[in-house]
Amino acid sequence: MSLTLISRRTAIKAGIGAAAAVQLGGLPARAAEPKRGGFARIATNDGSQTDSLDPITWPGSFTGSALGGALCNNLTEILPDRSVAGDLAESFEGSDKSRKWTFKLKPGLTFHNGKSLTADDVVAAMKHHMGPNTKSPAKAVLALVTDVKADDKATVVFTLSDSSPDLPYMLSDYHLPIMPAKADGTMDLSAPVGSGPFVMERWTPGMPAKMKRNPNYHKAKRPYLDEVEFIPIPDVTARTNALLTGEVHFSNNLDIKTLALLQRNPSVRVQRVPSTRHFSFDMNTQIAPFNNPDVRLALKYAIDREEIVKKVLLGNGTIGNDNNVARSMKFWAETPPQYSYDPEKSKEHLKRAGLTTLAVDLSVANAAFPGAIDAALLFKDQAARAGITINIVREPDDGYWSKVWRQKNFVGVDWYGRATVDWLYSTTLAKDAAWNDTKFEHARFNELLLQGRAESDEAKRAPIYAEMQKIVHDQGGLIIVAFADYINGVSNKLQFGEVGGIYPMDNFKLAERWWMA
Amino acid sequence: MPSPLRMILVRTVLGLGMLLPVSAVIFFAVSLLPGDYATEVLGQQATPESVARFRETLGLDTPVAQRYVAWLTHAVQGDLGKSYASHEGGARPVAGIIGERLLNTFFLAGVTASVAVPLAVGLGILIALYRDSWVDRLLNSATLAMISCPEFFLAYVLMLLLSVKLNLFYSLAMVDAGTPLSARLLRIALPVLTLTLVITAHMMRMTRTALISILSHPYIEMARCKGLSPSRIMLRHALPNAWAPIVNVIAFNLSYLVVGVVVVEVAFAYPGIGQTMVDAVRARDVPVIQACALIFAVTYIVFNLAADLIAIATNPRLMHAT
Numbered sequence: 013m014s015l016t017l018i019s020r021r022t023a024i025k026a027g028i029g030a031a032a033a034v035q036l037g038g039l040p041a042r043a044a045e046p047k048r049g050g051f052a053r054i055a056t057n058d059g060s061q062t063d064s065l066d067p068i069t070w071p072g073s074f075t076g077s078a079l080g081g082a083l084c085n086n087l088t089e090i091l092p093d094r095s096v097a098g099d100l101a102e103s104f105e106g107s108d109k110s111r112k113w114t115f116k117l118k119p120g121l122t123f124h125n126g127k128s129l130t131a132d133d134v135v136a137a138m139k140h141h142m143g144p145n146t147k148s149p150a151k152a153v154l155a156l157v158t159d160v161k162a163d164d165k166a167t168v169v170f171t172l173s174d175s176s177p178d179l180p181y182m183l184s185d186y187h188l189p190i191m192p193a194k195a196d197g198t199m200d201l202s203a204p205v206g207s208g209p210f211v212m213e214r215w216t217p218g219m220p221a222k223m224k225r226n227p228n229y230h231k232a233k234r235p236y237l238d239e240v241e242f243i244p245i246p247d248v249t250a251r252t253n254a255l256l257t258g259e260v261h262f263s264n265n266l267d268i269k270t271l272a273l274l275q276r277n278p279s280v281r282v283q284r285v286p287s288t289r290h291f292s293f294d295m296n297t298q299i300a301p302f303n304n305p306d307v308r309l310a311l312k313y314a315i316d317r318e319e320i321v322k323k324v325l326l327g328n329g330t331i332g333n334d335n336n337v338a339r340s341m342k343f344w345a346e347t348p349p350q351y352s353y354d355p356e357k358s359k360e361h362l363k364r365a366g367l368t369t370l371a372v373d374l375s376v377a378n379a380a381f382p383g384a385i386d387a388a389l390l391f392k393d394q395a396a397r398a399g400i401t402i403n404i405v406r407e408p409d410d411g412y413w414s415k416v417w418r419q420k421n422f423v424g425v426d427w428y429g430r431a432t433v434d435w436l437y438s439t440t441l442a443k444d445a446a447w448n449d450t451k452f453e454h455a456r457f458n459e460l461l462l463q464g465r466a467e468s469d470e471a472k473r474a475p476i477y478a479e480m481q482k483i484v485h486d487q488g489g490l491i492i493v494a495f496a497d498y499i500n501g502v503s504n505k506l507q508f509g510e511v512g513g514i515y516p517m518d519n520f521k522l523a524e525r526w527w528m529a
Numbered sequence: 530m531p532s533p534l535r536m537i538l539v540r541t542v543l544g545l546g547m548l549l550p551v552s553a554v555i556f557f558a559v560s561l562l563p564g565d566y567a568t569e570v571l572g573q574q575a576t577p578e579s580v581a582r583f584r585e586t587l588g589l590d591t592p593v594a595q596r597y598v599a600w601l602t603h604a605v606q607g608d609l610g611k612s613y614a615s616h617e618g619g620a621r622p623v624a625g626i627i628g629e630r631l632l633n634t635f636f637l638a639g640v641t642a643s644v645a646v647p648l649a650v651g652l653g654i655l656i657a658l659y660r661d662s663w664v665d666r667l668l669n670s671a672t673l674a675m676i677s678c679p680e681f682f683l684a685y686v687l688m689l690l691l692s693v694k695l696n697l698f699y700s701l702a703m704v705d706a707g708t709p710l711s712a713r714l715l716r717i718a719l720p721v722l723t724l725t726l727v728i729t730a731h732m733m734r735m736t737r738t739a740l741i742s743i744l745s746h747p748y749i750e751m752a753r754c755k756g757l758s759p760s761r762i763m764l765r766h767a768l769p770n771a772w773a774p775i776v777n778v779i780a781f782n783l784s785y786l787v788v789g790v791v792v793v794e795v796a797f798a799y800p801g802i803g804q805t806m807v808d809a810v811r812a813r814d815v816p817v818i819q820a821c822a823l824i825f826a827v828t829y830i831v832f833n834l835a836a837d838l839i840a841i842a843t844n845p846r847l848m849h850a851t
Contacts, residue, residue, distance in 0.1 A: 060808040061626050061817075062570065066616040068579075069570050147582040149574040202618035216629075217614065217621075218808070219705055219800055243703060245798045249685055253700045254798075256693050260701075410811070411563030413573045426573070446576040 050528025051239040052506055054517075055251045055260040059244025061218030065201045067187050068141065068148035073264055073516055076186045078221040078242035081520035084189035084206030085230075087115055087134060087168075088180045090431055090519060092510040094342065096180045100129065100190060100207065100230070110175040110468060117166040121230055123192050124211045125203075131162030136193030138170075150187035152439060152446060175466045177473075178432040186520060209235035209524040218244065223523075236527035252501065255280055261503040261528075264516055268326045268382075274501060284328065285498040287513040288338040288429025291329075291381040293374065293391070295489040296421040298451040301372065305487055306365035311372075312491055313361065314395040316353035321494045323390065324383040328499060332492025335485045336427065336436060337477075339495070340513065343433045345478035347485035358398035371401040375416050379409035380424030387493060388424060418449045425449065431514060433477050437461055441484060450489030457483050505529050532848055533841060537834065544830035548823055552604070553597065555822040559815060560593045566613040566813045587613055600819060610816040623820045627805060629706060631824065634794075634801040637717055637724075638786035645725040646732065646779055653736025653775075658763055660741060672730030684723045684796040691719060702797040720797045724790060728782040735778040739771035773840035773847055780836030788825045 059074030070076060080086075089099040098104060102118040121129035138160045141148040156179075159171040170179065190207065192200045204212040207230070210223035220243040225235055243260060245251040248267045255263040256277060266274065266282070275282050295302040295311070302308060317331040330339075335347045362370060376388045385406065392402040407416045417423055430436035439445050441452045442461055457480055464476040484490070498516045502508070508526045512519035518526070567583035568575055584590045588599075603610055609623040656665040675683065692700040698718045708716070743749065744767055752762045791803030802821060809817035841848045 060812070061630075061805055062612070062614040062808060062812040062814055064614045064616055064621070065619050069614070069616075145582065147579050147586065149571055149576055149579045151579065152576060198617075200618060201616055214705075214707075216705075217626075218805070220703060243701070243798070245701070247795045247798065250688075250700065250796055250798050253688055253693055257696065257700050259699060408563070411568070413575065414564040414568035417573070 046233075046236045046507070046509070046527040047529070048236050048527070049238050050236075051241070052237050052262070052523070052526070052528060053241045053243060053260040054522070055243045055245045055254055055263045056517075057244075057246060057248065057251060057265040059218065059242075059246070061216075063217040065191075065204055067189055067191075068146075068150065070186060073520075074221075074242060074244050076515060076520040077517045077522065078215075078223070079204070079206075080186040080189055081517070082208055082210040082223055082240060082242070082523040083204055083212055084191060084208045086186070086188055086190065087183045089184050089521070090181065090512065090514050092512040092519075094340065094431075094512075094514075096184065096431075099184070100134070104180050106177065106179070106468070109466060110177040110179070111172045113170040113172070113179050114163075115168045115170075117168070118230055119166065121207060122228055123207050124205050124226060125192070127192055129190065129192075129207050130165045131168045132165075132197070133193045134168045134190055135160050135162050136197050136199050137188065137190045139197070140199045141187065148187065150185060153182050153185050153187065153435075174462075175468075176434075177465065177468055178434050181431040182435055184431070186515065210240055220244070231524075235524045237523065240523045242523075255501045255503065258503065261506040262517075262522070263501045264498070266499050266501050268328050268499060271326070271328075271499065278504075280501050280503050283498075283500045283502050283511070285500070285511055285513045285516075286330070286340065287496065287498050287516075288341065289498070290332055290336060290338070290427050290429065290495045291384070291387070291493045292332070292336070292425050292427065293388075293491040293493065294423055294425050294449050295491070296449070296451050297489040298453070299421050301365075301367075301370060302421060302489060304365045306361045307367070307370065308487070308489060310358045310361035310365070310370065310398070310400065311395070312351045313354045313358040314398040314400050315351075315391050315491060315493070316394045317351070317493050319353070319394070320387045320390050324386045325494060325496065329494035329496045332494050333485060334488060334490050334492050335481045336429070336440065336490055336492060337433055337481055338429055341429075341431075341433060341436075343474055343477040345474075345481045347481050353394060355394075355398035358395075358400065362399065369399050369401065371403065372422055373403045373405050373420075374422045374424070375405045375407050375420045376424040377407040377409045377412045377416070379412040380407075381426035381496075384424040384426075418447075423449070433480075434461070434465055437480065441488070452484075452488055454483055454487065533838065536841075536848065537838070540830075540834050540837070544827075544834065547830065548826055551822060551826045552601070552819055556597050556600070556815070556819060557593065559810065559813065559818055562810075562813065564813060565589050566815070569812050570614075596815075600816070604819070604823075609820045612817050613812075613814045623816045626817060627802065627820055627824070630800055630802045630805050633704065633799065634787055634790075634803065636713070637720060637790070637799065637801060638783065640714065640717060641721045641724045641728075641786055642783055644721060645728050645782075648725065649729045649732035650736050650775065650779075652729070653733040654740065654763055654768065656733070657737045657740035657744070658759055660737070665737075668733070672733055675726045676730040680723065680727055680790075680792045681796050683726055684719075684793055687719055687723055688796070691722075700797070702799040704800065717797075717799065720790075720793050720799055723793055723796075724786060728785065732775070732778050732782055736771070736775050739774045740767055743767045743771050769843055772843040776836045776839045777833075780832040784829045784832045787828045 056073040058072035063075050070080060085099045087099060087101045088096050091097050100117055100121060101115040104113060104115045106113050123129055141150040142154050156172040156174050156176050157170050158173050161169055163169050192205055194200045204215060209226055209229050211226050213222045213224055215221040220241050222241045224239045245254060251263045252266060252270060254260045271282055295308060297303055312334060321329050321331055333347060333350050337344050374388055376384045388404050392404055395402050440447050443453055443458050460476050460480050464473055467473050505528055506526055507529050566587060567580045571579055612621040612623055612626055615621040652668055656668050659665055688700050691697045699716050702716045702720050704713050704716050749762060749767060752766050791807050794801040794804045806821040
């Protein structure tokens with residue numbers, strides 16, 4: 013009995029990035045005016061009986077879209093044009109150099125059970141992720157928040173220990189939905205009740221979630237659909253077939269190998285959304301030989317990113333330049349030169365490091381990123397021509413993120429990116445960041461990070477972040493192979509406008525924003 | 530006490546006794562896997578402190594042996610515990626998670642068995658009657674080909690031909706508590722077909738072999754001399770003596786239908802117990818894994834016991850052979 017067909021449940025890694033416009037496969041991009049009504053069935057690539065209503069465990073597409081985007085709201089949301097707007101909040105304002113943030117809630121907000129949504133519920137939702145006893149990985153998002161309190165029924169005030177101009181962006185993180193609070197000030201997780209566009213009709217973890225329209229939703233005209241059902245189908249073939257037979261109207265994470273065949277089908281279209289997701293090979297910059305900057309540069313010139321994108325990703329992505337800020341993000345700066353495949357330059361850098369050859373171990377698994385093993389094999393071949401021997405170590409998928417990532421020195425990684433540069437750097441490259449797998453420690457970089465946070469004038473922030481990106485590009489330990497697209501299959505019966513590329517599935521809000529043709 | 534009853538008692542006690550080493554082996558094997566519930570549920574988002582907090586809440590920082598004894602103490606009292614996915618306000622008892630899915634699996638197994646067993650035994654009798662003819666050769670090669678293909682391959686081929694191309698059946702066998710019986714049967718048509726193709730070969734060929742070996746006995750030759758028709762000889766004289774090996778194979782395949790169909794369940798997105806077990810192992814949700822392991826062990830024990838009883842009923846000499 014073979015289990016290879018079961019794709020590993022891809023854990024969404026608390027990603028936010030900037031958005032981008034969507035590309036369709038040959039059909040006009042803009043559809044007509046949204047129409048009311050209809051019943052959409054959405055298939056997701058994950059969802060199992062270990063899911064729960066506690067947002068700290070929301071790992072994937074199913075929980076993010078059904079529970080996060082359809083059942084609940086956050087304080088803020090990120091629009092397709094990458095700007096941040098209030099979701100439950102009507103307005104928000106920073107003061108005291110972004111060390112204090114005041115959010116005013118919209119009037120008349122209610123939960124699905126009729127209870128009013130007040131500032132106390134927001135405070136409870138935030139406190140769920142703060143404090144010494146929380147199990148939440150979103151603790152890092154709220155790390156700078158020292159206090160959150162309700163000034164009155166519609167005002168929430170965050171007090172921070174340091175400046176954070178990006179706090180509104182970070183509050184749209186899908187770990188932070190607002191659910192009703194109990195009398196003791198903790199979150200009530202006993203029933204699926206939120207304030208979102210859809211009311212839960214029935215759901216057992218691992219089974220489809222059937223939801224119907226919330227008539228009292230706080231956004232006029234939304235949602236357009238009358239009913240929606242989210243169906244977890246982990247097997248990619250079953251998910252694709254369900255789309256082809258018309259049993260579902262949307263399938264996420266399609267297999268890139270079957271895209272060409274799918275595009276020929278007249279009843280569905282392939283949706284490619286450029287995102288901040290990127291695939292990289294990360295080096296531990298504190299351990300030999302990677303601690304030598306010339307060795308790192310040698311490896312960066314020894315990889316042919318274009319060939320990997322062409323052969324492994326089948327063209328579904330754009331090559332990286334070892335800067336983990338995506339092109340679509342605010343404050344992205346060009347960081348020349350674009351690393352290209354140059355065995356001669358690679359050998360030159362090796363010589364400067366005092367070596368004639370180099371042998372390293374590269375740990376990969378299917379779980380590292382889709383196509384990681386094939387990419388590593390190509391890399392091995394390409395690097396051999398530069399005199400570098402890469403020994404591929406195939407690690408098991410199971411436990412990859414606990415035993416291989418951040419433990420071994422040269423590994424394949426799948427990053428989901430973040431909405432803002434500050435947040436991205438704080439979690440991935442700052443000195444004590446939990447996910448700083450390259451163990452990057454650069455004094456000037458860390459200095460600039462603090463400067464960037466304290467600066468609220470955008471014109472002054474841009475050069476700070478530009479310099480940081482150059483440092484990462486020149487001296488960092490990330491070899492970013494490519495930025496990937498989200499690839500979904502959409503039936504012609506389902507229509508959409510502009511689509512966000514931060515999270516998959518239109519920033520998880522496709523139930524709210526899409527309509528039936 | 531009459532011998533069959535004594536046999537049942539002895540076997541039941543032995544069977545229950547087997548559950549203890551089975552549960553221990555699985556518990557310790559899972560504990561050897563890298564990671565635990567805390568690391569798997571947080572995945573790439575794990576931070577050392579959130580993992581530590583999780584472990585503390587679930588009691589995963591206590592030694593393995595201590596955890597096993599705690600689980601065992603509750604299990605013998607009938608308390609299978611709560612899934613690790615429980616949280617404050619949302620307790621998820623294991624029995625609740627497994628209950629509905631187990632019923633789904635039994636339903637699928639039941640429908641498949643009611644189609645496949647008569648088919649396999651019937652075809653087996655047919656080809657034993659017409660052995661070495663073209664029917665025999667055709668059926669033998671066809672069923673062997675089916676059994677040589679991996680189940681997911683068969684599943685996908687059937688899905689492509691019958692669902693996507695010809696639109697005859699649903700490709701998704703997603704049923705829930707509210708689905709009426711007729712809709713259920715329609716939805717599981719393709720999984721039933723796939724599983725039937727997979728298990729028919731074994732039962733059919735065993736039927737054929739058992740019957741052919743019986744047919745070489747002298748009393749069959751006597752029956753022929755008496756002028757009885759071949760079908761009467763087969764059904765009334767040969768088959769009753771051939772049941773013992775046949776029911777053993779049937780029991781084996783029925784156990785497989787309950788325990789081993791995770792691949793077909795995943796391919797058709799059918800909410801059965803196989804997928805539950807695989808998801809639980811992937812998430813290291815130990816209470817659910819242990820409960821599934823116990824259910825699978827009990828399934829095998831019960832089916833094997835039933836098969837032996839039927840065999841003895843048809844051939845009392847076997848009772849003394851055990």
